[in-house]
Amino acid sequence: MAEARAARDRAYAPYSRFHVGAALLADDGRIMPGANVENASYGLSMCAERTAVFRAASEGARRLVAVAVAASNEEPTWPCGACRQVLWEFGPDMIVVSEGAGGRREERRLADLLPDAFGPADLA
Numbered sequence: 309m310a311e312a313r314a315a316r317d318r319a320y321a322p323y324s325r326f327h328v329g330a331a332l333l334a335d336d337g338r339i340m341p342g343a344n345v346e347n348a349s350y351g352l353s354m355c356a357e358r359t360a361v362f363r364a365a366s367e368g369a370r371r372l373v374a375v376a377v378a379a380s381n382e383e384p385t386w387p388c389g390a391c392r393q394v395l396w397e398f399g400p401d402m403i404v405v406s407e408g409a410g411g412r413r414e415e416r417r418l419a420d421l422l423p424d425a426f427g428p429a430d431l432a
């Protein structure tokens with residue numbers, strides 16, 4: 309969560325002003341953070357969670373066990389639908405921990421946030 313908070317401080321979100329940091333834990337112990345990065349062409353903006361997943365995968369991580377999310381609003385928020393799907397690819401058993409700026413923390417299983425998910429097994 310400390311890494312997620314630090315990543316939130318690096319978010320580039322001049323349009324929404326909604327700052328999000330995420331930090332992934334890989335099965336080899338590595339922690340890989342990411343922040344949301346917006347764009348003047350709004351639709352090209354990228355969420356913190358997907359920034360972190362693409363970074364982790366690029367670094368060779370293939371099994372992700374947990375993700376910490378720190379957003380700038382008061383209460384904990386959960387990854388958007390697109391991010392849930394991308395997280396699923398490398399971590400169907402993943403635990404998602406979210407902390408609001410107010411300090412309250414909650415935990416969910418990704419499988420509960422994305423029931424009946426489509427994933428690699430469907431293409432096997």
Ligand code: THU
Nearest residue numbers: 324326328344355356386387388
């Ligand atoms: N955002 C994230 O980074 N993660 C989420 O789970 C929800 C939304 C970002 C996208 C955009 O930069 C801003 O928050 C407002 O939607």
